Amino acid sequence: MSAIYALPGNEDFADRLAQHSGLPRRVVQVHRFPDGESRVRIEPPVPRSVAVIVCTLDHPDAKLLPLVMAAATARELGASRVGLIAPYLAYMRQDTRFHTGEAVSARVFGQLLGGAFNWLITVDPHLHRYRRLGDVYPLDGYVVHAAARLAEWIAREVPKPLLIGPDGESAQWVGAVARMLDAPWAVAAKQRHGDRDVRITLPALDRWQGHTPVVLDDIIASGHTMIATVQCLRERSLPPPVCVAVHGIFADGALQALHAAGAGRVVTSNTIASPQAQIDLSEDLAQVMLARCGGRLRTVAPPHRRTRP
Incomplete structure (x- = not known):
């Protein structure tokens, strides 16, 4: 056997x-x-x-x-x-x-x-x-592929989700999950000036006031891209974003920095064990x-x- x-x-x-x-x-x-x-x-x-x-x-x-x-x-x-x-x-x-x-x-x-x-x-x-x-x-x-399980969790846990991709590479995950949920989505533009210097530009989101932003990516490692995205969303007076990723590495205090930037919840799949690994x-x-x-x-x-x- x-x-x-x-x-x-x-x-x-x-x-x-x-x-x-x-x-x-x-x-x-x-x-x-x-x-x-x-x-x-x-x-x-x-x-x-x-x-x-x-x-x-x-x-x-x-x-x-x-x-x-x-x-x-x-x-x-x-x-x-x-x-x-x-x-x-x-x-x-x-x-x-x-x-x-x-x-x-x-x-x-x-x-x-x-x-x-x-x-x-x-x-x-x-x-x-x-x-x-x-x-x-x-x-x-x-x-x-984790998209279906991420969609299940978001549908169950997040009211009126607005999916946000923090950069162009995340568009494949964000688009797939948004289609499963029939939810609106947008992708930010990213400029990287170094390992820790990331600039994020968000598209207009005014039409989705009242939605809960869900920042979705495949990996949270250092977290700098997601942190910058969360900061931009908070400047738009939107509800505290929910951060969702397939893999949660959380290097160099990334989890604490995400919460400090204004993230409401941080959730990942269980590809890497952690208290945030809530999607099986x-x-x-x-x-x-x-x-x-x-x-x-x-x-x-x-x-x-x-x-x-």
């Missing part, structure tokens, strides 16, 4: 996958020695089964070697195939060589994981110059996982549709 293996910190998501799929959840132990080396130990897989390793890849450097060792050990102990569920996939930013001598880290990271795993399931990777995951990862890659995507990933493990694909109800007021 196939089984799910959770690296430390991924137990909750793995338990949810096990609940949806009926597959057993097994243990991966990682011990850190004082000199910084790691010892990895797994429960042996059933011979010729599929071992599914769950590890979200925020702060990836410390996770990579134990992850690769767990995959290699599962294969050595009898697994016929080893899959990776990485709800958040790191190292997508540096997808080209911007300056002489730089590593193209997206490609390097992809080659490392491609050598360790047969397949990969992730959620909305931040692709820039690549059109699909297979252009970076030499394995079978499957992308789960585990059932959607379990469907794809079951297909890779020879199980039956389960049906997920479509998101609730709201008629625009």
